[in-house]
Amino acid sequence: MFATLLHEIPLQGGDVTDGVVRVGDTVRRPANTSTPAVHALLRHLEAAGFDGAPRVxxxxxxxxxxxxxxxxxxxxxxESVTDEALVELAGLLRRYHDATVGFPLTETRWGGGSNDDDLPEVIGHCDLTPANVVLEPRSLVPYALIDFDLARPTTRLFDVVTTLRHWAPIADPVDRVPLLRTVDVGARLRLFCDAYGVARRDRRRLLALARLRFQRSYTVMRTRATAGGNWAKMWAGGAGERIRRAAAWLDVHEDELHAHLV
Structure with missing residues (x-):
C-alpha cells in the first residue's frame, strides 16, 4: 500500500471512468472488476519490454x-491528425499486440463489450480514442497507450477497426472534429493498414467488421445506459445516434473505401 501525501490533481478521464487523479509522478484510478486482469496485462507488457503503457x-x-x-x-x-502520427499509431498498436502474445486469452475478468466472431488472437485495447493515446512531449507523435479498462481478448483486426473508427475516422463528417471533417478516409485506412501490416485477407473483411461493430456497439451501449452512470450520460448525449450515422455513412461510401484497401 502507498500513502497519499502529495496534492491530488484531477485528470480529464475518458467517457467511462471518473475520479482519476495525478499524485506526483503517479496516477490513481478507482478499481473495478477488471482491475486484476488489467494489472496482470500491464505487468506482462512490462516483462515483454513494451514501453508504451503505464506500469503498475x-x-x-x-x-x-x-x-x-x-x-x-x-x-x-x-499534430495528432497528420499522416506521420497515423503511421506511428499503427506501429504502436502493432507493437502492443505483438507484446500481448503469450498472455492467457482465457482470463474472464475483463470489462466486456462488442467483439469479433473469430477466435481471439491478442488482448486488444479496444478503446483507442484520442483521449487514450499519448503524444510524446517533444516529437508530438503517438508513443503510449493508457486506460485499459475496456481491454479484452479479441482479434487484431477488431482492435484495428476500433482504432480506425476514431482515427480514420469511420464516421459521418457531421460527427468528426473539424480537423478531420474533409480528410480522405479511404487513403487514411490504407495508410494505417500498410503501417500496421494488415494482411490482405483482413483488409477485405475490415469494412464488414466495422459494420458488425457498429451494430453490436449500439446494442451494448444501449444496454449499459439502462444502469445509469457515465454510460447513460453518453447515451443521452447522442452516442447511439452517432453510431447510427456512422453506419449509414459507411453504407454509402463502402465501395470507395474498399477500393483503397484492396
Missing amino acids: LGMDEFGREILTFVPGRTGFRL
Whole structure:
C-alpha cells in the first residue's frame, strides 16, 4: 500500500471512468472488476519490454490502483491528425499486440463489450480514442497507450477497426472534429493498414467488421445506459445516434473505401 501525501490533481478521464487523479509522478484510478486482469496485462507488457503503457505500482490506502504517470499530450490536435502520427499509431498498436502474445486469452475478468466472431488472437485495447493515446512531449507523435479498462481478448483486426473508427475516422463528417471533417478516409485506412501490416485477407473483411461493430456497439451501449452512470450520460448525449450515422455513412461510401484497401 502507498500513502497519499502529495496534492491530488484531477485528470480529464475518458467517457467511462471518473475520479482519476495525478499524485506526483503517479496516477490513481478507482478499481473495478477488471482491475486484476488489467494489472496482470500491464505487468506482462512490462516483462515483454513494451514501453508504451503505464506500469503498475500497486494500490493506495483508498483502494485505488496506482500507475505511473505517462507525460505527453492527448486528444485531437493539429499534430495528432497528420499522416506521420497515423503511421506511428499503427506501429504502436502493432507493437502492443505483438507484446500481448503469450498472455492467457482465457482470463474472464475483463470489462466486456462488442467483439469479433473469430477466435481471439491478442488482448486488444479496444478503446483507442484520442483521449487514450499519448503524444510524446517533444516529437508530438503517438508513443503510449493508457486506460485499459475496456481491454479484452479479441482479434487484431477488431482492435484495428476500433482504432480506425476514431482515427480514420469511420464516421459521418457531421460527427468528426473539424480537423478531420474533409480528410480522405479511404487513403487514411490504407495508410494505417500498410503501417500496421494488415494482411490482405483482413483488409477485405475490415469494412464488414466495422459494420458488425457498429451494430453490436449500439446494442451494448444501449444496454449499459439502462444502469445509469457515465454510460447513460453518453447515451443521452447522442452516442447511439452517432453510431447510427456512422453506419449509414459507411453504407454509402463502402465501395470507395474498399477500393483503397484492396
